[in-house]
Amino acid sequence: MEDDSLLAEANDHFHDECGVFGIFGRQDAAAIVTLGLHALQHRGQEAAGIVSSDGTQVYAHRALGLVQDIFSAPVLAKLPGSRAIGHVRYSTAGGSHIKNAQPICIDYAHGSIAVAHNGNLTNADEIRHRLELAGSIFQTSSDTEVIVHLIARSRESSTVDRVADALRQTKGAFSLMVLTPHEVIAVRDPWGFRPLALGRLKDAYVFASEPVAFELIAADFLRDVEPGEMVVVDKAGLRSLKPFEREPAKMCVFEYVYFARPDATLGGINVYEARKRMGRALAVEAGVDADVVIPVPDSGVPAALGYAEQAKLPFELGLIRSHYVGRTFIEPESSIRHFGVKLKLSPNRSIIQGKRVVVIDDSIVRGTTSRKIVKMLRDSGAREVHLRISSPPINWPCFYGVDTPSRSELIASSHSLEEIARYVTADSVGYLRPESLHKAVGGTGGKGFCDACFTGDYPVAFEHPAHRRQLSLVI
Amino acid sequence: MEDDSLLAEANDHFHDECGVFGIFGRQDAAAIVTLGLHALQHRGQEAAGIVSSDGTQVYAHRALGLVQDIFSAPVLAKLPGSRAIGHVRYSTAGGSHIKNAQPICIDYAHGSIAVAHNGNLTNADEIRHRLELAGSIFQTSSDTEVIVHLIARSRESSTVDRVADALRQTKGAFSLMVLTPHEVIAVRDPWGFRPLALGRLKDAYVFASEPVAFELIAADFLRDVEPGEMVVVDKAGLRSLKPFEREPAKMCVFEYVYFARPDATLGGINVYEARKRMGRALAVEAGVDADVVIPVPDSGVPAALGYAEQAKLPFELGLIRSHYVGRTFIEPESSIRHFGVKLKLSPNRSIIQGKRVVVIDDSIVRGTTSRKIVKMLRDSGAREVHLRISSPPINWPCFYGVDTPSRSELIASSHSLEEIARYVTADSVGYLRPESLHKAVGGTGGKGFCDACFTGDYPVAFEHPAHRRQLSLVI
């Protein structure tokens, strides 16, 4: 996928989503969460937060920035206790504000409770409107606060029942961590849109958006939290509940294409291997005569390796990525801004000059960044430039946790392959077919994935006018 | 090479050196220098500075941190003028201090002058002692200030002659940018230890440690500044002087092994291609039966590609590098610190498990990081781990601009191959022979390179007791 910082720069973004982490049963819980969030940092760089509890009180710290910059020793010293949950939040193009940082933490009639959320509800606005009429006061515009208010209003007698009661009123995607002084709860929506894994660190249970976070802390991966499952951990141990009506599994297929780390294993499938298979399938379906295969680093590397193997072409680093632009996108200075992609990627002329180049990226959103990359390759002497994408054309916005632009801004929704090639100035553009993607990911035909962004086949209906507006091709 | 942040973390570092950039003849000179320094950021992340001039006054800004964080629009607004020079400085493990940031800028009897320096003098302490006895006051312990004082004390009548007079009194390595309100001067020591390139941006002349910096600003590479050459640019245009006695060319070969960016072309040789040739030679000289070749990212990637091609083994990303550790090394929190290499690199289990792995790195300094990497691969199920290094054993400290540890701390200076393998817990360790390195770099036998760190063959003598201490194996 067009890299996030490039994209932000180019106003051509497909926002990352969020990451959550939780632990129950280890004295330095907040320090473990810090490490877990660090391993999930690629899922959100805008803000991070941790709420811990010592069984009596809860302690919270949230800030804008990267995990490693926020959770210094003095901060961790103020987050005591053996249970904690955490959250990393994606960057929004508009106003990044500390107010939107998670976990949300409140005091209500039954004590303190904190919630960290990955995903998006499709009926949040309707619920919010109903609650405000009854006198509720909202602090943010986030879906998560809606969940919190539903919990506070619930008449159920236990935390577990109040959380289930609240979530039953919602529709859409949630992989949720909940903390009270007495328990940590992990819940995944009935479709399982976003990932959530369960692990074990000695006597403690841990939860993470991706099991790569377990690797860092040397925890063992046990299993995925199942769609529709609520896992409750307290002093009595772990128990599993199924408080929701069953729905067909609809894990986000884009996790495999772009979001997840290459070393992650989600739903039993290794992401790196899946991406290599996408690359191989791409070489079969959309192969082209060429001299060299180069990836758009870093996300395009596994698919490019797969493509090169399949096509028996040399794989080379034709674009060098700078390690020092991680943060420009937060507040790009206008004087540097127009240098755009060049700040992030640099062409390796000796590889490109005079060659017919296949350049592999994972996806195209608006096309502006791809255009810059193709131009860079041409300026470096490429004889031909063929852009190959290791997933299908993105045609539809996501309403389940990925902050996509409106349909009218998605280049593929209104352009043919030839038009896209002309726009990005490539000799040719090729994509993977949806069924090939499913096959590359799942090995067996891809049942059980949400691919609405490619197909428009939305598993959960939505009513909100704003959503419909986003689907229109006319703006 | 063991990556700098890993190394700092592991107290196993081989400091980067510095980068310099200069321009004469373009209105937004400081903005161009900002971009140039950004492209050279890999040569130094501790501090950055720019001094500009509008022909009358000079304007300076220096700060700790990354180029992109320091040179915001308001800062650039205070650096007017059509000429400017800049500097990025490497991270020191001990006290990073703003006082040591460059360019150094002074007022003296003949006006204002600024100096930015990459390299190290071998007789700086002797000169400093002599000047102090005559009443000079030094603000820093840097070699650069020694040069500045020699310029201030020179009786010559022009800036050019004073600079030449000053540098003739020094011994050792310098790639130097000098700025006065009227001219920009680039000088390289007679041996040409450190690189320095000359380019053209429309009507302006530009200088940079590596020509990759020209790529970003769309300047044309003209040629390298030659060893012993002084290039002066002023309103009258460009002229070249040769104010020093001629010496044999001794460009640092380690620039090709590790320092330079892979897309750089130094002395007419593309670094990426040179590294691939090192990898191929390594496969020939130190090949081993294995299932997969993996690089230590990012510096080991080209050599690993070359090794895999030569050995006809699959190349895979067995270690995933996090993009979010760029800065931990500055002030690592103890609570996170012991997680060491794992914060930076994560094993891709599905690639490693059950395999005989060849892992390619560019060099070993103390061996502590290599040991952690090998352990990580074993913990992930590697059946065998063979460590291959795309350069010879580092046996000797550098006195020409690379901040190396004493000889006694260099693992190769006192350990056999078998002992190193045992220490890093690898099944085997293999290096490249010096002559093979020369051949891989130069294609023709390697005349003209300094390889003192591998061979102990120091081109410039040194007298200082501290230097001799560093050579001792006994501490």
Next chain:
Amino acid sequence: MEDDSLLAEANDHFHDECGVFGIFGRQDAAAIVTLGLHALQHRGQEAAGIVSSDGTQVYAHRALGLVQDIFSAPVLAKLPGSRAIGHVRYSTAGGSHIKNAQPICIDYAHGSIAVAHNGNLTNADEIRHRLELAGSIFQTSSDTEVIVHLIARSRESSTVDRVADALRQTKGAFSLMVLTPHEVIAVRDPWGFRPLALGRLKDAYVFASEPVAFELIAADFLRDVEPGEMVVVDKAGLRSLKPFEREPAKMCVFEYVYFARPDATLGGINVYEARKRMGRALAVEAGVDADVVIPVPDSGVPAALGYAEQAKLPFELGLIRSHYVGRTFIEPESSIRHFGVKLKLSPNRSIIQGKRVVVIDDSIVRGTTSRKIVKMLRDSGAREVHLRISSPPINWPCFYGVDTPSRSELIASSHSLEEIARYVTADSVGYLRPESLHKAVGGTGGKGFCDACFTGDYPVAFEHPAHRRQLSLVI
């Protein structure tokens, strides 16, 4: 009164209360509020906030610190509109936190509303408990948020009616400013515990805790907002409502003794003149043979002038106040801390040496600061030190907006005059009688003031156990 920063240092404090300001009808409303709050800064130094509106949206900024440091031009640029309210908050010894800064600003079913509050409710905890059981979520522990929730829950159809409905459910002290995009409302509780004045600035109406704030902005003082009055200003102009049951007037008498600025005129009475009358009465009631009268600066100066006039003794500055300690109390460094009062006050030896000194302060809370001052005078050679206090002994905590210690910590509640003199090491201690204070303030016998801190005669009952605990002499 023992000065606030001294007191904090000495853990001997009597917290300041808060100040509010509001304006409707002038384009640079937030800038005017900034000036108004600056003039009220003595009422609270911990935090300040302003909420403005342009008739459509509301804009808020709150921060810890002094008004002049918070409301810079760029901040004011983000607070547009012709209506605004503001708040300065007192320093709490424990955790000062931005969360507690006011005005509180929320979005609810009927739009945006902001509230700034001076005073304390006596039934806040009961209301809060009731609302939480019904599902309300509180962000802070402040009384003000209770009012906000009551407004959000009210079924009344207009803002004015919702505010009145909310406040009718409360008991205790409030001088309140409310802002919506359409109106600014000022309300004072039926007893009028805390002051609130109404003024006019050309076409705009202004409100302030003390009319001295009008002086700075060159507004005209019109009248005090009356106890139990609600003044509403909107585009239609100003109207006055009386939505509460009538209660006897109970303005806080301590405003005259310490809180208000000497140049303020509250309830038609000039504070400086009232303090001079207290000093004169003190000389009559508790006069003593002496050589010189000195004030504890700055709050003791007017009373000392009155005492000196009445006693026909010279008035001298025997204690010099440093201007540079305004902020130490926020985070006193332990290395300096034990120097205590000496950092703030310095004895003027030439005035004190060999003299019988009458030192005038406005009040004693715990006595620790008085003890240090007396010691300082003795160390400077005073022959006798007579401490005279221009108000009666503080015997009871306040529950109407002043953050006093528990009864057991008030020295006067458990010590006789002689015991206090012995504790502070003075030759004698003298106070003013309550009826003399009333007379000095009001001129006519003092009806209409709350003097509960002196007499224990609380005008509004309270039920909360925490309150009762504070009244106990046993801890």
Next chain:
Amino acid sequence: MEDDSLLAEANDHFHDECGVFGIFGRQDAAAIVTLGLHALQHRGQEAAGIVSSDGTQVYAHRALGLVQDIFSAPVLAKLPGSRAIGHVRYSTAGGSHIKNAQPICIDYAHGSIAVAHNGNLTNADEIRHRLELAGSIFQTSSDTEVIVHLIARSRESSTVDRVADALRQTKGAFSLMVLTPHEVIAVRDPWGFRPLALGRLKDAYVFASEPVAFELIAADFLRDVEPGEMVVVDKAGLRSLKPFEREPAKMCVFEYVYFARPDATLGGINVYEARKRMGRALAVEAGVDADVVIPVPDSGVPAALGYAEQAKLPFELGLIRSHYVGRTFIEPESSIRHFGVKLKLSPNRSIIQGKRVVVIDDSIVRGTTSRKIVKMLRDSGAREVHLRISSPPINWPCFYGVDTPSRSELIASSHSLEEIARYVTADSVGYLRPESLHKAVGGTGGKGFCDACFTGDYPVAFEHPAHRRQLSLVI
């Protein structure tokens, strides 16, 4: 004197000068210096610095801001040793820069040395020019660096002799503290322009610009350092040298009028008492029929008390000073700026209305602030306003350490009494005669004071053209 922050606001300033402090022989030397500088804070609020030594190394910290904000516990922890010197620097209207902070600390051929300086040299530019031609490099434009270079260039064999050698080459005013790892040296120029006192704190010797600094740390005042004396303290104890030619004593009389704290005793004379005598003399010389005497706080208070006593008129606080403007002057926001004096001083209407007011200030520089104060009194209803100044008209700039405007900007140098009265809109203006000032200060006719600012009688000649320019009435 017109108060410094008012003055800065009004661009009508008479800069404060600096303060120095030193100690030898106590383990927490830097902490003691912190307290000493705090007591001298009124002499300079721009920047503060401390250099300490443990007998081997020297440790330095300098920063912009107030002493209490700079020297926190962690900073003090980095300033170990039993000897230390410190400096507070006045605010300059133009660019306050950390570079100009003192003490200046250098390494030179004979080790480390630090210098803190109060005063101004009249031949600094000449010396500087000479040294630069010989190759010296200057970092700042301060006189102090000139002294440091002279020390570094001196051929003398001991620190004491090098310091004496350096100072013998200078002309003008210096009260100097010098620190090396082995000794602390205090020197005062032969005329004794600026004060410097010697004290004892148990086994340690202490030095301070004003002995009030001894009061805070409970040290005993021993005596003033004499004009032309050099006091050296090292492990062997204290010795006094007289290395300069003798000159007539010329202590700055303005220290008594404005600079020194009222509780200071300089040259055996208590400042508060001297100011009261000035006020009494003023009532005799320039008395006027009136109802009330009010000071411009705080510097005018003692003189107003003296005037009121002599004139048998009531003394009242007619102007109330805000405690919260200490720092606005550093960077006043334009939105608040035009409120000028009103932010700092507020009229106490009830005192002023309908009265004939005598308002006492210590001096007038440009007259702009006085004009605002008179206007404020008139706006508050004063029937008559008579401005009385407790010193003579300031007619001439100072070249010995006070940063005064040029002669052409001093209102008294070109306006008659009547013209000044008209400009400031007062009914009358009156000053003290120079001989009366001398008498009030010294009691006996005032021999031994420099009063050049009143009389133009400069004790030390000066050659520099810039100085002559400042004397011109034409600009």
